[in-house]
Amino acid sequence: MNSTKHRIxxxxxxxxxPLYVAKAERKGRSRAEVDEVISWLTGHTPSTLAAELENNTxxxxxxxxxxxxNPARALITGVVCGVRVENIEEPTMREIRYLxxxxxxxxxxxxxxxxxxx
Numbered sequence: 001m002n003s004t005k006h007r008i009x010x011x012x013x014x015x016x017x018p019l020y021v022a023k024a025e026r027k028g029r030s031r032a033e034v035d036e037v038i039s040w041l042t043g044h045t046p047s048t049l050a051a052e053l054e055n056n057t058x059x060x061x062x063x064x065x066x067x068x069x070n071p072a073r074a075l076i077t078g079v080v081c082g083v084r085v086e087n088i089e090e091p092t093m094r095e096i097r098y099l100x101x102x103x104x105x106x107x108x109x110x111x112x113x114x115x116x117x118x
Contacts, residue, residue: 014052043068074086
């Protein structure tokens with residue numbers, strides 16, 4: 001494997017966050033629900049999430065500094081961007097795709113209890 005990092009690693013979460021919210025809102029879901037899935041995945045509180053967004057934290061640093069990655073995130077399966085998330089070997093890319101998958105499930109109208117793997 002080449003040592004070049006994928007471009008998404010250096011992209012700020014703040015630049016993609018409005019796209020997550022817009023995708024959810026187009027399907028009748030809310031920003032609060034997007035924040036809830038991000039908090040479930042990363043352990044961020046509303047204030048720590050807001051600080052990361054305000055600081056334009058990169059995806060790589062966002063996941064590296066996440067307060068508590070949820071152990072249940074390993075239960076997230078399925079396809080995002082044509083790739084099965086459970087088969088992604090690179091840890092940071094897998095975390096990014098987990099987040100994408102959670103937002104997809106939210107936008108598809110899945111019940112929050114199912115999205116959060118309760």
